[in-house]
């Protein structure tokens with residue numbers, strides 16, 4: 104009797120993994136649990152990297168940062184209901200930052216959810232996800248997995264990137280189908296984020312604005328960093344001769360030490376410029392909505408805005424020349440048009456900016472060299488600055504208030520996408536997920552500069568960092584409290600409710616508990632030594648840098664966003 108070949112079968116578990124791998128997705132950031140634990144095991148068995156965290160919010164932050172770094176959607180996988188909800192913060196943050204990620208959550212069967220019959224971790228997750236993401240899909244049948252994953256990838260990366268939710272009821276994973284049929288059902292996405300070129304008229308309009316400008320400026324946003332058109336952006340900046348102002352996560356597309364970098368003369372260029380090219384940068388709260396005294400007289404400048412989303416135009420201020428398209432295509436179109444128009448670089452203006460920037464940098468340099476005891480932010484950041492200048496390949500992760508604001512303006516970045524921070528929302532707790540993703544996706548050394556309060560949002564993930572032996576050096580700026588230590592209650596007195604932080608918390612001992620290197624650094628020399636050893640060894644390290652609790656300002660540079668009470672002042 105001829106042996107009949109055993110029928111090859113596949114199932115939802117394996118089709119989902121095959122669909123992700125077919126589209127070049129090799130990593131899953133997750134917290135295992137019912138009903139997705141086996142999905143993670145099978146993914147590992149099929150050669151995927153499955154990085155398991157202690158909390159889904161940080162797995163989600165890692166997935167979103169992976170999206171920012173790779174232009175492919177980072178994948179976060181969670182259990183139902185509470186695990187899903189923990190992931191939604193990261194999904195919403197990804198959508199706000201325009202970073203591509205896919206949150207895949209196990210869920211309950213529809214017939215139980217729709218009759219609210221009280222399933223294990225029951226929730227109508229698809230409905231809950233919709234307000235916080237770009238697109239949300241549910242998979243009911245294994246044969247739809249190919250097209251669903253394709254749609255999720257395309258939704259995440261096409262146009263303005265963002266978060267996508269994919270709901271997978273547990274039973275669907277167990278559905279079987281013929282192996283060959285299964286293979287045929289898979290879809291490899293073709294050109295998921297097509298280049299979008301601006302119209303000729305829009306380019307001509309922008310060039311006309313630049314022709315009349317005496318003091319033009321380019322503001323480069325994280326959307327430009329995401330686009331990975333680094334060479335074209337550099338060419339546009341250098342051929343046009345314009346000063347450029349990099350937003351926080353756009354630092355490094357051109358090095359902060361570039362002669363046209365206006366970061367150290369930010370107030371001058373925002374106030375005095377008469378034409379501003381916004382390149383992948385939204386005119387939102389981070390730029391005071393384009394209004395107020397920092398922008399000079401109302402109506403004193405014309406905006407050219409490069410954005411992939413036409414609806415971003417006029418969101419806050421009138422845009423004289425909208426350029427709709429991806430950053431690379433728009434920058435190239437401007438280079439070609441400027442060349443044919445022969446517009447001369449604004450030399451006097453650039454000299455004026457340079458003079459101001461140089462003077463400001465000299466003033467700052469003097470502040471960085473101090474041995475105040477206790478150590479202050481300036482001295483500690485002077486050490487961080489040196490370390491990154493010495494190893495420009497290091498990826499800097501940064502969060503906090505003073506720790507964030509001062510690090511952003513003091514520590515130079517020399518390479519694109521080598522600074523990852525709190526993004527558009529200013530979210531605390533992004534640090535450890537970002538550090539894991541940066542290390543996993545790039546293989547590079549990561550230096551995470553954390554406020555002590557910010558670290559508190561994600562500190563348990565140091566166990567994840569140690570478990571995977573990732574090259575991450577965490578420096579906690581420990582001023583014993585949120586914002587500026589806790590002057591009013593510092594030392595706490597007797598009432599524990601008013602003592603926000605323990606004086607001299609020993610975060611370094613936490614790291615030792617998980618097999619990492621822990622150091623308590625109380626002055627710049629100890630900090631320098633500890634960082635040097637960590638970056639040389641690549642070992643997971645946590646340096647607890649003691650910072651003067653009286654240093655810094657409440658809420659760093661954004662205290663003015665706080666509402667004030669008239670009654671309280673009465």
Ligand SMILES: Cc1ncc(Cc2csc(CCOP(=O)(O)OP(=O)(O)O)c2C)c(N)n1
Pocket residue numbers: 502503504505506507529530531532553554555556557558580582584585586587588655658659
């Ligand atoms: C999820 C979330 N919850 C609260 C907040 C509000 C906040 C902004 S900055 C910050 C902590 C600042 O203290 P830290 O010690 O990190 O830094 P430093 O000034 O150097 O002492 C908080 C709590 C935000 N942004 N996100």
Ligand SMILES: [Mg+2]
Pocket residue numbers: 554555556580581582583584585586587588
């Ligand atoms: Mg603090």
